[in-house]
Amino acid sequence: MRILHTADWHIGKQLAGFDLLDVQRRSFAKLRQVAKDNQVDAMIIAGDVYDRSLASERVVGTVNKMLRTLNLDDKLPLLVISGNHDSGPRLATGHEWFKATGLHVNTTIAGAFQPVTIGDTQFFLLPYFEPRQAQVYFEDDSLRRIGDAVTRTVHAMEELFAPDKHHVLVSHFFVAGSSHVGENGGASETSVSVGGLDAVPVSAFDAFDYVALGHLHNRNAIQNDHIQYAGSLVKYDVSETNMLKGCYILDTETMTREFVQIPQTPEFRHVTDSFAHIMDPDRDLGVAPDDFVQFTLTDTEIIPDLMNRLRARYPHCTGVDRQTQVNLDQEMHAQIQDLDPMALLTDFYPEATGAPLSAGSRQWAEATLQEVRGAE
Numbered sequence: 134m135r136i137l138h139t140a141d142w143h144i145g146k147q148l149a150g151f152d153l154l155d156v157q158r159r160s161f162a163k164l165r166q167v168a169k170d171n172q173v174d175a176m177i178i179a180g181d182v183y184d185r186s187l188a189s190e191r192v193v194g195t196v197n198k199m200l201r202t203l204n205l206d207d208k209l210p211l212l213v214i215s216g217n218h219d220s221g222p223r224l225a226t227g228h229e230w231f232k233a234t235g236l237h238v239n240t241t242i243a244g245a246f247q248p249v250t251i252g253d254t255q256f257f258l259l260p261y262f263e264p265r266q267a268q269v270y271f272e273d274d275s276l277r278r279i280g281d282a283v284t285r286t287v288h289a290m291e292e293l294f295a296p297d298k299h300h301v302l303v304s305h306f307f308v309a310g311s312s313h314v315g316e317n318g319g320a321s322e323t324s325v326s327v328g329g330l331d332a333v334p335v336s337a338f339d340a341f342d343y344v345a346l347g348h349l350h351n352r353n354a355i356q357n358d359h360i361q362y363a364g365s366l367v368k369y370d371v372s373e374t375n376m377l378k379g380c381y382i383l384d385t386e387t388m389t390r391e392f393v394q395i396p397q398t399p400e401f402r403h404v405t406d407s408f409a410h411i412m413d414p415d416r417d418l419g420v421a422p423d424d425f426v427q428f429t430l431t432d433t434e435i436i437p438d439l440m441n442r443l444r445a446r447y448p449h450c451t452g453v454d455r456q457t458q459v460n461l462d463q464e465m466h467a468q469i470q471d472l473d474p475m476a477l478l479t480d481f482y483p484e485a486t487g488a489p490l491s492a493g494s495r496q497w498a499e500a501t502l503q504e505v506r507g508a509e
């Protein structure tokens with residue numbers, strides 16, 4: 134049996150103020166085609182279907198149409214959970230009768246103990262939740278960390294394991310050891326990795342043959358033989374411009390998976406170059422007119438009306454920053470840290486007042502500094 138694993142659609146998300154709904158619809162159409170070409174038996178959507186819990190009518194209409202197309206037109210069973218961006222109750226509206234056509238939506242801890250069996254595999258749908266919800270569900274105040282809460286949940290699931298089936302978990306969490314690139318805009322490798330309060334240890338998932346995750350937009354965030362992030366359907370941050378987006382096709386007989394790329398149109402690119410090169414009509418930067426593009430300028434001087442000039446040539450320019458400015462700042466910062474306070478003042482005083490430090494002022498500053506140092 135072949136199962137398509139996707140996640141993090143974030144329908145309704147904007148990019149630097151640009152509406153992405155058409156981009157998302159195009160990526161969805163390609164995803165649908167991948168499902169057809171590979172004759173998959175079901176599709177997993179591992180959370181963050183919506184970008185916001187209070188989505189607009191237009192966005193709700195778009196998501197409904199997408200799910201209906203897959204489920205009713207293509208007769209595809211769907212396994213859907215809520216992520217931290219979804220409103221559980223809103224996403225779950227209708228789930229009681231959606232089941233009739235194989236559209237399985239679960240947004241609660243309780244629902245995670247009603248596995249869905251398709252062919253040779255049992256699917257457990259565990260949505261994103263806060264430890265507080267697990268404390269209430271299990272009536273256990275000791276479940277203060279998400280890792281403990283998920284471990285407890287998985288132990289309870291194991292009691293429901295059918296011995297003659299494979300076991301797949303669909304979930305939406307930050308797994309310890311993942312590199313935290315690209316969720317919510319940050320390119321930063323934050324320190325919430327091993328043992329962090331909001332991280333689930335890899336060992337929590339030992340019981341499962343495959344763990345279909347959503348949440349991190351980098352599909353390579355974790356390297357594990359049976360745990361996989363699908364990555365986002367579309368590039369949502371400049372840190373994701375060099376990532377390949379797509380989905381996974383899981384073969385349940387061998388429990389192996391294969392990545393299928395879904396190119397984004399228009400593309401989202403990141404270009405580092407000088408303003409002159411970027412504006413030169415004869416130079417090919419590999420940016421199509423419709424592409425979203427973020428620039429990092431190598432120039433150091435001030436460029437008046439920068440964004441308007443960039444957008445005149447690149448209408449979908451999402452932002453601009455400077456390479457050199459950052460480096461300069463870092464260098465200056467390092468130099469300043471090494472400087473003696475008196476040397477720093479000798480430099481700073483004429484910059485601030487236009488006149489050099491007088492002998493009297495110097496004497497006074499030296500005496501004050503000595504006094505402060507003596508007190509340390």
Ligand SMILES: [Mn+2]
Pocket residue numbers: 181216217218305347348349
């Ligand atoms: Mn998420």
